[in-house]
Amino acid sequence: MAHHSSDSTSTSKPPRRYLQWPLPLAAIWLLAPVVGILIRLSLEPVGPHDYWWHLAMGKLIAATGGIPTENLFLYTLEADAAFFDQPWLGQWAMYALYEAFGHAGPIVLRNALAATAWAGIVGAALMRCRDPRVVGGLALLTAVVSGPVFGVRTQMFAFVPYVLLVGVLFAVATERLRRPWLLVLVPLTALWANLHGTFMLVPVLAGLTGGSLVVEHWIEERTFDPVQIGWWGGTVLAVSLAAMLNPLGPHIFVYVWELTFVSQVSETVTEWQPPSIDTPMGVVVLLTLTASLVVLALRRKKVRLFEAVLFAATAYLAVSAVRQMFWWGAVMLMVVPRHLSALLSLDPWWEDRTSQAQGVAHAVAAAVLVAAAVASQPGLWLHDVGSELRAGVARRTPPAQGLLKVDSPTRLVSQLAERGYPGTIFHDQASGGYLGFALGIGPTDARTNQVAFVDQRMELIPEAVWDEYFQLSRAQQGWREVVERYGIRTMLLSPREQWRLVQVLQGDPAWTLVGVDEAHLLFMRSDQTDHLTQWR
Template sequence: MIALTVEPEANSSQSETPEPPRRKGEADLSLLEDRAPAWARMSRSSAGLIAGLGLLFACASFLPLWHTDVWGHLSYGRWIVQNKALPPTEPMLPLCEGVRFIDTAWLSQVAAYLAEKQLGVTALQFLFAACVTFCAAALAYLASKRSGSNLAGALAAGTFLFVDYQQLIIARPQLAGMVCFMVVFGILTAQRWRPSFWIAMPVTFAFWANLHGSFLMGLLLIACFVAGRAVDLVRRTGTTQALWRDAMLRRHFLLFQLSAAAVLLNPYGLELYFETFRIAANRNLQDLVDWDPLTFRMSQGKAAAIALVALIAALRCSPRRVSAAEALSLTIFGLGACYSSRIIVWWAPLCAWSLAIHAEAALRKWRQLDSRPAPPRSGLSTVAAIGIMWIAFAYSPFGMRVIHGAPKTPEDAARRLKSSVSIQTAVAAAAYLNEHPPVGQCFNTYEWGDYLLWAGPANARWFVASHAHLVPREVWEDYLRIVSLSRDWEGRLDRYGINTVVLERNMSADLVRALKEKSHDWSLEYEDHVTAIFARKRPI
């Protein structure tokens, strides 16, 4: 007889460990982690990199608009919109009357003017910050994709900002050219060819040719990659026969041809090519600091030297092979920067990208890491990144303008303008001149010409502005002699019939002092911390 023993059922409350109660919101976060699709997940390092770019955008949005360049381009954009045509000759400076004007930046001028007209001056700050952030983000993305490390992406973006800082603080159409340059660089350095590149590259150049005359820098970059690929093939095979069989070389060469042809989609056609060379060779520009050769006396020269030393060290330690295209582009653009400091704008992203990928390779070699596990990805990181981007936009001047609306009163608009422009901007002086319009030809310092064209009296006759290449050489030399108090500077003012002189106090301190000493001929009509305005007591 079999005895059956039935054990009593264990108390579930004693045999199982109770789960701790969830905190409020914890279940929702768990669902987000579990249900977020793979494409919507990112690593914490990627979210951190995006957070840094968001901070960059926020900081750039609060940078005041510079007192030169942007205002002159806005004036041309206003003229084009009002007249519904491109000016055949210089339209705003009487002393440049009849000088042929090929506007190499007409599209960016019109776009900036329409943005300012519809959304106010904060729209210009937004466009400026967006262009700077796009360039840094593109470099960070390209470097991190090539190296597999977000740290390399952060290094690329940081190096670019460090070297190009002095050029990046000024809002001008050149920033649109930099955006196009980064698109071209991204296509050329892509690890996998995409059929869409056949369209993206010529379309980029078609826009670039109308946005800014720097499109030649993009064509030069493609030429460097074509020549570099050819050098690599010949060095590897020892014969030129491989040149005709290499698909990458054929693609790059065809892209160069398509891009050069796409440039012709502009109002001036082939003449645009010749004009860009004429501007670069203009003698007036050689008298401006922006076009001086790069030296160690310049802060950007010191920054470039530091970046170059770091790049050489990274190349020395990196196991990664240096392609001929990489070496050729760095060398050619670097020599260009030595000739003219403006070229550093185009050398800096090339240096930053090379430094980042080779520094990361050297670090991996030092740590003896052959492979790296993929960092965990989560939807929470994506949500955090999106939230950071929204906060950066919402607290920017333009974001507050979009959320809270336009200024309600003229006083609010004046305060908004004052907070959005640099303290060197002649805002108060322009208001004074509008109340007391000058008569006849005026003399103004180069730094004030752009803003006076934009905000000064509509019928005022200003002497010079930032488009120095349009000023006749004789007029430009007379301008330099007057501001430097050269011999017969008073006679030159008389020759032009100058009755009103508007000066930047700091950079023209000697001329301000000289006119104050000539109190029997000139009277100081207005003066503030940046501007001095003199009027002739007996007008000519």
């Protein structure tokens, strides 16, 4: 492992600026991944799973001024069953934006955070590899495979802090920044620990970076540098203590560990599963990872130990779960481009003269990209066009037309709130958070009601309740007994996910179909005459 104090590539003259006249093609290479991810996210309607649950908790936090510590919404558990709401600050922020701007508020914030994160990581990568063709091309490829990670949920608050984390670690490790810059990670961790559980990446990646540098120094000098050990060891300790500045204190580490490695969420939720090679995204991930390993193997004598360790650690996260793709993608952009650029031996991009005509063409292309990114935001024409093209995925009727996926039964739930319903509601899991948001919190006194069978809290719901959920959804033997035990008299069902139960109810005179939404059917018990009259 060769030690380098700088990542700069030696050149005969300093490179031209990326933004100067005539505008070089380099500007397009660097703009494309940022604009690409922004347009992709803007044209994708928001799914119901985490979105509604976070809004429900944000609504409760705003109404009560406190952080929930109990179940509250599930009638399948005791109302006071202990529950820890770790991303409370992100939930409150999402709800505040929703209150002020409707669904467009959280969506635009997600888009802005994603664009900022990608601009930041592209800029940091350029500090290590000056070639915008390599950096921009790899960034565009990475944006394609990591796009699904950027949902409208509290995880969106982690991407900019992560880019800052990676940027600081690489800059200090390569001596572009002095070690005191590591102190920036302390307040960053304190904030992050109240936004999303991925704050654990700070002590882990800082520890891996510092440990790699200590080992690297020992290999080269056969001595340990106590100052180096003190700075990196102190940083890991300081950020670990900073993470305890949350409502759960030091137990937050146990919570994250259990959620990640113990809870059944890692076994049952698709985005917690490894990327499958049966999907186009999985194939692209496999090819990109393989190509990156080949590049690093060919350049092994020039690869720093900390680069290899961070690449391996985050690659492990990426192949373990789809939702962790960006963590690896950002590190890959910091590690691979400079080695790939050296292997390709490309002519320096700044040696190609840009004519006035080319500069105009590049400027027009850049303006079109920026205009498309702006026009793709909610309420603007490109977003409306995209919603029409996404017919069958995005809602085509109010409320939330074009913004949410059809999986959010907004019309039926609004009617449930207005007209009432008998008994308790059985529903598809995706609607659990929405029922908590719309029906579980009183409009004036913030009193909560147990309205959902299951919701998004995989770590809270015991396996026995999940067994009953699937027993009902599949109309398996004994499902009627489950209905009677919980007093279920209303069913809000997804034909796609609960088709067997829908078939049974349609042929059962004991149940009556009272409402239809774009992707949901609403049934009520036929003996509930007062409610049936109200709905008819």
